[in-house]
Amino acid sequence: MMAILFALFIGLAIGSFLNVLIVRIPKGENIAFPPSHCPKCSNALKWWHNIPLISWILLQGKCAYCKSPISKIYPVTELLTGLVFAVLAMKLGLGAEWFVTGLIFSLLLALSIIDFEYYAVPDSLNFTALGLALLLPLILWGWDWATGDLKTLSFYKNELIRSFKDGAIMAAAFFILGFIVKKAIKKDALGEADIIIAATMGALLGLPLALIAIYIAAILAIVPAFAAREHMVPFVPFLAMGTWVAYLFGDTFMKWWSLLYA
Ligand SMILES: [Zn+2]
Known part of the structure; x- marks a missing residue:
């Protein structure tokens, strides 16, 4: 049970990074700089605005600064990635096969959303x-x-x-x-x-x-x-x-x- 919960949290974190890839790669932007910011008002996000799933719920889907709506794609990507890693942990247990297979399916998820x-x-x-x-x-x-x-x-x-x-x-x-x-x-x-x-x-x-x-x-x-x-x-x-x-x-x-x- 702890292993599956651990896998879920790893997946949520990776899903959060996938969101960065999904938003920036099609636009040809650098994936590391600048740090996460609101696409509307450009204010940099604080770390507590960036907690997968939880921040979106606490902020009620709105930017903390300008209150413009944040796409539902973000929490959905995070949740799906979290579930992928959790389900794979049930099938494979934790280890290299779990992690790499999780990454492959995360990338397929990101490709799906971009497509x-x-x-x-x-x-x-x-x-x-x-x-x-x-x-x-x-x-x-x-x-x-x-x-x-x-x-x-x-x-x-x-x-x-x-x-x-x-x-x-x-x-x-x-x-x-x-x-x-x-x-x-x-x-x-x-x-x-x-x-x-x-x-x-x-x-x-x-x-x-x-x-x-x-x-x-x-x-x-x-x-x-x-x-x-x-x-x-x-x-x-x-x-x-x-x-x-x-x-x-x-x-x-x-x-x-x-x-x-x-
Ligand atoms: Zn904003």
């Missing part, structure tokens, strides 16, 4: 998520070595090869799919950002689970895609949700899969 607001995804965050997913077996090897829980070296080596292989397969599949769809409907359907996320999904989930995640994403996207008609529907949030569901319930999905092919 939703700007219809564009910054490569910097996207490639960071991919790098973490690809190198996770290497990070785990370091962690297990440091904590004295080292498995056989071939375990980490095989996992590393698998993450690169499945990442490459998913990227290639999305690239080809995007090419075919573009020829068919004469419109860009899958962007470069989607291809990078597909690679992250392959590396993190492995095959065939990554395909199940795409399937879930497509099903979730059907209704909004029809509702929006010719408007663009950002696909990244659905890919992120599909990845999350597949990651949490992967064991169940794989059991069904093996029953089908038994």
Whole structure:
């Protein structure tokens, strides 16, 4: 219970930093300077204006200086990130796998919100998520070595090869799919950002689970895609949700899969 609470607080803090990334990166601003300030009146925030979730509630969603409303996106991002880290702690316990996987899903969340607001995804965050997913077996090897829980070296080596292989397969599949769809409907359907996320999904989930995640994403996207008609529907949030569901319930999905092919 303490571990899950700890994970929740870590997640809330990381969510608070994600808000900085979400607001500043699409505008091309520095993420470290200047310190947090109100976008309306530019007054610098005091530390007690900056406590994840709590400050937003205490300030009743308004700037402490000029009383202009603060977007609900901020507390929502913090809460979702907190929940991601808490749920992952239940599944994985605390450790390197929990933390790095939490970071990957935090980045996918940030990419989702940015895609939703700007219809564009910054490569910097996207490639960071991919790098973490690809190198996770290497990070785990370091962690297990440091904590004295080292498995056989071939375990980490095989996992590393698998993450690169499945990442490459998913990227290639999305690239080809995007090419075919573009020829068919004469419109860009899958962007470069989607291809990078597909690679992250392959590396993190492995095959065939990554395909199940795409399937879930497509099903979730059907209704909004029809509702929006010719408007663009950002696909990244659905890919992120599909990845999350597949990651949490992967064991169940794989059991069904093996029953089908038994
Ligand atoms: Zn203000």
